[in-house]
Amino acid sequence: MKFIDEYQDNKLAKGLAWQIAQRSTKTIRLMEFCGGHTHAILRHGIRQLVPETVGLRSGPGCPVCVTATADLDKAIALAHLPGVILTTFGDMIRVPGSYSSLQQAKAEGADVRIVYSTIDALEIARANPEKSVIFIGIGFETTAPTTAASILQAQHDRLENFHVLSLSKLTPPVMKALLDSGEVKLEGIVCPGHVSVIIGSHPYEFIPRDYGVACVISGFEPLDILLCIDKLVQQIEKGEPKIEIAYHRGVKPEGNRKARQLMEDVFEIGEANWRGIGIVPQSGFKMRGKYEQFDADKAFSVPVKPSREPEGCRCGDVIRGAATPLECKLFRKVCTPERPVGPCMVSSEGACAAYYQFGTPENSQSS
Amino acid sequence: MFRLSYRLTWAKIRDAMCLAVPVKIVSIDGDQAETEIAGVKRRVSIVLTPEAKIGDYVLLHTGYAISVLDQAEAEETLKLLEEIASLSEIH
């Protein structure tokens, strides 16, 4: 398939791996901030292709995983309200909340439906005018514009029964939060390609400038990731950290103006609650007052008990990059994709699921 | 080295919400477009990429085209990779 097959070529990959090995002298640690990258790195065995000097760690990049348990509990409570149809991306449904899950709510009679797109959620609202349709708006800057577009569409079509529980999050502020905490030392960041399609490269500029950490925006095919690692190693070896794009076919420095405009119209920036990290200032998309009628937080109020995390699950540490899934005692023994204990094993983009599916002793060792 | 037998299917695309895949635009009707990938047709919204034209490849994410892929840049990157590969063969 065009734009996919070319970027999986073995000969070109070997060439890049050779170049990285030539350049790399310092022992470094890189972090990827996108579940798509975590998945691709494990799937294609990228760890085995790069020299031992280059360590790869997964960060908070899986949208389902970073959703705070308290927010999931609220979604589950909303699903139980009479007259509500709760719509969600598929991965959310199996994530254990404090006391239940969306799947369990569905089994208990709540109307919970999986959608692939906000367009499907709008369609359900149109077809069920007597019901209230709530969409769980999780995701990063890649997905937030599609949520914004659905709210504008609902307003245009006067779909008064459509509501969004806005849980979308911003990436650069959580990078800042992790760097400020100093818990995991990093030399470079594999910046998320599809987030950057929307926001461009400018929002990352403070990272090399204020933290001296190299930043390269990467695509998702194996060659894209190797090219990104090569550029990161080059910056670090030279001691010249900056923000570079290694995904030129998709990302422009200014991002997608139209998408940003829609997001700015619909959302304002506020704090957000991240699993394993807590409240991060300026990291959440909140709906502006003028779209209040579509805001599930304003339209409905549900009592939610204090949240609690699954016992023994180290998802929080995994999300911060403070631990790899292999350091969790439950990994593979108790916690599996069939019987997941935490969200990092549920979502196909979660680090635990990726390690479970593709990890072999050589390519999944801690780094 | 890579698991090249791996092919994207719609089931996989639906699975991973932060995934975006390149699809080709075959026709446009207002802010909707008919797209194709590996013989599979799908209607997508182009509200986020009003500049998209017939014949363009766009990145499709949860039902929306989020970016028009730059063909010239894609070829440029591949050329660079070819050069690195031939360099590595000399050594």
Ligand code: SF4
């Ligand atoms: S392996 Fe399971 S229990 Fe352990 S951190 Fe991952 S999701 Fe949580």
